Amino acid sequence: KCYFWKNGIHWADDGVECLVEVSVDSSSVHLMMRSYDESVLQMCKLRSQVISTILAAKQDYCPTVKTDEFVVMPSAVNQYPPQWNEVPLFSISAIADGVVMGKHHV
Numbered sequence: 001k002c003y004f005w006k007n008g009i010h011w012a013d014d015g016v017e018c019l020v021e022v023s024v025d026s027s028s029v030h031l032m033m034r035s036y037d038e039s040v041l042q043m044c045k046l047r048s049q050v051i052s053t054i055l056a057a058k059q060d061y062c063p064t065v066k067t068d069e070f071v072v073m074p075s076a077v078n079q080y081p082p083q084w085n086e087v088p089l090f091s092i093s094a095i096a097d098g099v100v101m102g103k104h105h106v
Contacts, residue, residue: 015039016046020054023084029054030084032077071095 002011008021015037021030031050035043051069058067070089077087 014042016043018046020050
């Protein structure tokens with residue numbers, strides 16, 4: 001099944017549920033996913049495809065807009081829609097740098 005509304009899309013397939021939504025103020029794109037039935041590998045592949053598609057659209061339609069990617073602490077998103085200004089965000093680039101440098105905290 002797939003559902004559309006004016007600022008988002010939601011679908012579930014092959015044990016993976018996915019939500020892509022543009023924020024109300026159009027300042028960000030949110031991608032939330034979860035896997036069922038141990039479909040973590042399928043979820044990772046789909047997440048990579050969705051992020052690539054979002055970044056390609058951004059490059060085609062808004063090439064001067066600066067982008068950054070963040071991970072949301074899943075336990076902080078306990079309602080829909082999430083209150084994004086209250087949810088802890090962790091920069092993917094900071095996490096990657098911390099892993100490369102062997103840091104225990106980011």
